[in-house]
Amino acid sequence: MVSVNRSDVLHNNHAWIGSAGAASHDLRSDTMTTPTASMLAAVQNCSLLDDVWMEDTTTVDLESHCATLTGKEAGLFVLSGTMGNQLGLRTLLTQPPHGVLCDHRSHIVKYEAGGVSFLTGALVKAVVPKNGVYLTLEDVKSNAYLDDDVHTCPTRVISLENTLNGMIMPLEEVRRISAFAREHGIKMHCDGARLWEVSASGAGSLVDFAACFDTVTLCFSKGLGAPIGSILVGSKEAIKHARWVRKSIGGGLRQPGVITAAARVAVDETFGKGPNGEGGLLRNTHTLAQEVAKMWTDLGGKLICPVHTNMIWVDLDDAQCPPAIFEELGKNVGLKLFGNRLVLHYQIYENRDSVVPKLAEVFRAVFENKGRGDGTVPEKGDGEGSMYRSQK
Numbered sequence: 001m002v003s004v005n006r007s008d009v010l011h012n013n014h015a016w017i018g019s020a021g022a023a024s025h026d027l028r029s030d031t032m033t034t035p036t037a038s039m040l041a042a043v044q045n046c047s048l049l050d051d052v053w054m055e056d057t058t059t060v061d062l063e064s065h066c067a068t069l070t071g072k073e074a075g076l077f078v079l080s081g082t083m084g085n086q087l088g089l090r091t092l093l094t095q096p097p098h099g100v101l102c103d104h105r106s107h108i109v110k111y112e113a114g115g116v117s118f119l120t121g122a123l124v125k126a127v128v129p130k131n132g133v134y135l136t137l138e139d140v141k142s143n144a145y146l147d148d149d150v151h152t153c154p155t156r157v158i159s160l161e162n163t164l165n166g167m168i169m170p171l172e173e174v175r176r177i178s179a180f181a182r183e184h185g186i187k188m189h190c191d192g193a194r195l196w197e198v199s200a201s202g203a204g205s206l207v208d209f210a211a212c213f214d215t216v217t218l219c220f221s222k223g224l225g226a227p228i229g230s231i232l233v234g235s236k237e238a239i240k241h242a243r244w245v246r247k248s249i250g251g252g253l254r255q256p257g258v259i260t261a262a263a264r265v266a267v268d269e270t271f272g273k274g275p276n277g278e279g280g281l282l283r284n285t286h287t288l289a290q291e292v293a294k295m296w297t298d299l300g301g302k303l304i305c306p307v308h309t310n311m312i313w314v315d316l317d318d319a320q321c322p323p324a325i326f327e328e329l330g331k332n333v334g335l336k337l338f339g340n341r342l343v344l345h346y347q348i349y350e351n352r353d354s355v356v357p358k359l360a361e362v363f364r365a366v367f368e369n370k371g372r373g374d375g376t377v378p379e380k381g382d383g384e385g386s387m388y389r390s391q392k
């Protein structure tokens with residue numbers, strides 16, 4: 001059995017200690033969550049067979065479990081959320097001219113290195129939602145190209161991200177868009193990297209949401225805390241094709257049981273056993289996110305987006321606090337912060353007694369210093385912006 005010495009682990013960075021490890025005070029992203037002792041135990045007991053030959057039972061079991069959880073016929077383990085999205089889109093698109101419609105803030109357009117254009121040749125129509133939170137059917141209708149006029153690039157896929165920046169796209173709206181898409185022969189892909197969070201919030205089950213889509217990506221290595229991996233689910237036919245494409249880009253894996261075993265523990269223990277995250281750990285982070293957001297607004301702070309799940313976007317411009325100063329204030333009290341986004345995860349929740357007072361200290365310092373600087377707000381310009389671009 002696994003026995004772990006905490007100080008060894010912290011000094012050597014082989015931290016299979018979950019919430020006591022490196023992510024305990026890291027609010028930069030839920031991708032920072034680190035694996036647990038029960039994941040290590042599962043890795044020690046996994047199958048070590050070839051998955052290109054589809055013989056690795058730990059991997060096959062994970063794929064079929066995720067297919068069942070989402071009500072789909074089949075699943076395909078992939079190395080990352082990006083790989084899942086790109087394989088999903090590549091599978092649903094057949095040949096140009098073809099277009100993908102999505103929210104202008106989508107990960108597939110902003111943070112996947114332009115993969116959609118070079119892997120599919122699709123024209124991306126990135127739409128600004130009228131309500132500022134999520135795309136509605138009306139946004140979709142006024143931006144989709146449905147005709148076969150020779151000048152048009154027809155919309156063949158609608159790709160929806162849920163959550164997007166931590167915000168939930170309600171089930172009813174997803175259903176309306178999906179019905180419209182089906183009526184017009186348009187395929188639906190979901191970047192559900194954090195669909196687990198949507199479901200755990202009570203907004204609808206994984207099955208309810210997945211039923212609206214042809215393919216869905218879900219990530220194990222964000223809030224669920226697995227070290228590596230995501231899954232693409234869909235019909236048997238779609239997944240068979242995606243497996244083929246995965247092979248073509250070098251994603252066929254030999255003995256992936258060592259990573260899929262940890263992913264299965266992440267699903268069972270962090271998300272929970274049922275399709276609504278029953279018995280899981282995600283819901284608590286949503287409540288904590290509300291409390292942290294309130295701490296900020298009680299001091300007079302503004303939020304950039306509503307807080308629906310585990311992310312809080314604070315308005316640092318309004319607080320006259322450059323992101324670099326915010327990060328520095330965090331560093332001074334032992335918190336890792338990144339830009340104006342605070343991401344909570346279950347390893348933060350489990351360290352809340354230490355993290356929340358430190359955050360309160362940072363927030364107080366921001367507002368005590370407000371108006372004391374030279375008033376310089378970092379240059380932003382009118383472009384889309386990227387959370388990874390330097391905001392010093």
Ligand SMILES: Cc1ncc(COP(=O)(O)O)c(C=O)c1O
Pocket residue numbers: 031079080081082083085107161163191193194219230
């Ligand atoms: C919404 C969303 N989709 C997809 C991804 C891509 O996941 P990965 O980093 O595993 O490629 C991310 C990564 O943070 C994400 O936030």
